[in-house]
Amino acid sequence: MNDGYWAAAPENKIGGKVLDQFADFKKYLLDSGIIKKLRKSYSAYYGNINIKDLDQSLKAIHVNNYAALVNSLHVMVTSSRPAWSARAINSDLKSQGNAELAEGLLDYYMKEQGIENHLNKATELAMFLMEGWIDVDWDTDAGEEIHPGMPAQESSDGGEGTPEEKPIKAGDVIVRTFPLIDVCRDIYRKDMQHKWFITRDYVNKWDMSAKYPDFSEQIEKLDGFNIKDVEYELTPMQDLLLLNSSDLIPMYTLKHDKTPALPNGRFSVVFDKDCVVYDGPLHTKRPYCFPIYAKHKSETAFGHSSLMDLLPLQDALDANFSAILTNQSANAVQNFQMPEGSGLKVTQIQDGMNVIEFDPKKGGITPLDLLKTAPEVFNFNETLNRYMQLISGVSSVVRGDAPSGMSGTAMALLQQQSIQFSSGMQLSHTIASENCGTAIIELLQTFAEEPRMALIAGKTKKPLMKDFSNKDLMGVGRVIVDSANPLTKTGAGRMEIANQLLQTPGMIKTPEQYLGVLLTGNLEPLYEFDRSRQHLVKAENEAMMNGQLVKAVLTDDHPIHVLEHSCVLNSIEARNEPNILQAVLTHIQEHMDIASQMTPQMAAMLKQTSFAAPPPQPPPQSGPGPNIEPSMMAPPGQSEGGVPLPKPAQSPVPNLQ
Secondary structure, eight states: OOOOOGGGOOHHHHHHHHHHHHHHHHHHHHHTTHHHHHHHHHHHHTTOOOGGGTOTTSOOOOOOHHHHHHHHHHHHHHSSOOOEEEEESSSSHHHHHHHHHHHHHHHHHHHTSOHHHHHHHHHHHHHHSSOEEEEEEEETTOSOEEEOOBOOBOOTTSSOOBOOBOOEEOOEEEEEEEEGGGEEOOTTOSSSOOSEEEEEEEEEHHHHHHHOGGGHHHHHTOOSOOHHHHHHOSSOHHHHGGGTTOSEEEEEEEEEOOOSSSTTOEEEEEEETTEEEEEESOOSSSOOEEEEOSEEOTTSSSEEOGGGGGHHHHHHHHHHHHHHHHHHHHHOSOEEEOOTTOOOEEEEEETTEEEEEOOGGGOOOEEEOOOOOOHHHHHHHHHHHHHHHHHHTOOTTTTTOOOTTOOHHHHHHHHHHHHHHTHHHHHHHHHHHHHHHHHHHHHHHHHOOSOEEEEEEOTTSOEEEEEEOGGGGTTEEEEEEOOOOGGGGSHHHHHHHHHHHHHSTTTOOSHHHHHHHHHHOOOHHHHHHHHHHHHHHHHHHHHHHTTOOOOOOTTSOHHHHHHHHGGGGSSHHHHTOHHHHHHHHHHHHHHHHHHHHOOHHHHHHTTOOOOSOOOOOOOOOOSOOOOOOGGGSOOTTBOTTSOBOOOOOOOSSOOOO
8 A cells, every 4th residue: 555655744654654764774784784794894893803703712813904904094085184165156256255254164163163073984984884974964052042041930910920941042063973874765776866864863862851841751761772773783782782771762863855755855853653853844955964985886775895895804814813823822832752651850950950860761852843833824914914905905105014125206106096096985085075064054054143253264374263144155155175186195295296396486485385385285375475466356356347446555566457457348338337447547547657656676575577767877977088198199000009000901892983
């Protein structure tokens, strides 16, 4: 019987529908073996492997090369912080200013609010648990208090008093991280373009009882973990069975996108089938639930991590090391062999010194060497390590074990290749960062109606307390993350970039700029001056297009300003507007006047050409010259020393006259 679309069920049934969907999702993960695979990876990563499950005779040891490789790859992917670039809706100065404010706010939320930690945690989950998820939403109980609460008051005349008023807060962004098992989706899809999600989060039931007083009695009756939940979890069951008295209860949140079946979307918070504390339309532009995964598992609704292919090699490595340890432990004490009836007698002379008597006719005493392990056993460990590095794409250089004699350029190349090998995870991390940044800005645009303070980087990159509201972000359309060159993620690569820029004329002007590129790989300080000048020219052009007069100053780059301002008049409409024409021509004339009066010293300081007229030359001296006696003059044709002068050269053409 078809009851219609489950997500469009009425409010009194949506709770049961949500729980049914999550129960089907759990059953699929259990029946398909995904939970078993995830649990094995979880145990290997956190060192809970028990080798005795394989062979009771072995002395178990877990050499966690798997976790070391995952951590190395995780550092490569997340070592560089996202370089936010907010895209303005329009090219006007106000929109550009809104975009710069958005970039500063994203840095604030990433660092101060710990959202960067959630992104890094989700990336780590994606490496050893197939997927990691980031959920972004608006928390009405966060932020500063904008309206104090009022206690309940009784009426003095015996009538009804005033009920209690809870404090009202400004609200703020909240970010949560989920593993694969806590994000239910349509398991029959063959891609990752999901239209709805059900997240499971464990919350304190007493906090929820206070937050939703109308449902407090139902919430307080709910139990924590039960045996069905334990079978579904990744952690060892015996540990979770101790949590029956836990105050944590599962909270299921449905986020459905706006589709033809649900034009307004749907947002529901469910604790039990009869305990739906909130149900209404989706309050955001789309569900802000973003996955991170290395690659998509074709024809399924799940991601995949190639790092989990290392688990069989990790098992072999553990078994091999356990065999070595078992042999060393059992045979580390020296044993001896001798013929039967040799009459061995040991007399102790002093501590550590003994006299051993035996019958030489019966044979001597020889040590029994059982400690030796074949070299092939140790070589097999090296083979396993090499193959694990090959599959993971993490070279020995990245792990700090560079071969002797390798040049710095070769090490930089190996590091770059390792980073490029992880491009799938890197791309997914970047896309999730972009979606997370866009979601934060859109949430602030929608809900941040009350002014609030944030610590952002000012114009000189110094910390600045800035107040803002949603009106200050309306000019921002989207956030993207500028992906860094892999060379900037390695020390050798940054040195190569810094040296190349040093050889390019006009790029690196001070030692501080060189050290900045060498240490951080950040190139922004190299073009910060040019960008600020561009913003100024654009702002002046916008003002003059509105007929406003703009003042030129001595420190302007006058040739560039004149050239850029002339673009305003490159249209018939602008030339037919007297106010625009006068504003532009007057401003250009100011630049010309200032440039013509600029001294060469000031032009040199500003690295400009001086257009000032050169100073006038001093007039020739007038008056009588020096008196020269005729007797002092040399005769014609001779020098002053009496030496005959050479005759002038004669023209080869004869005189025709």
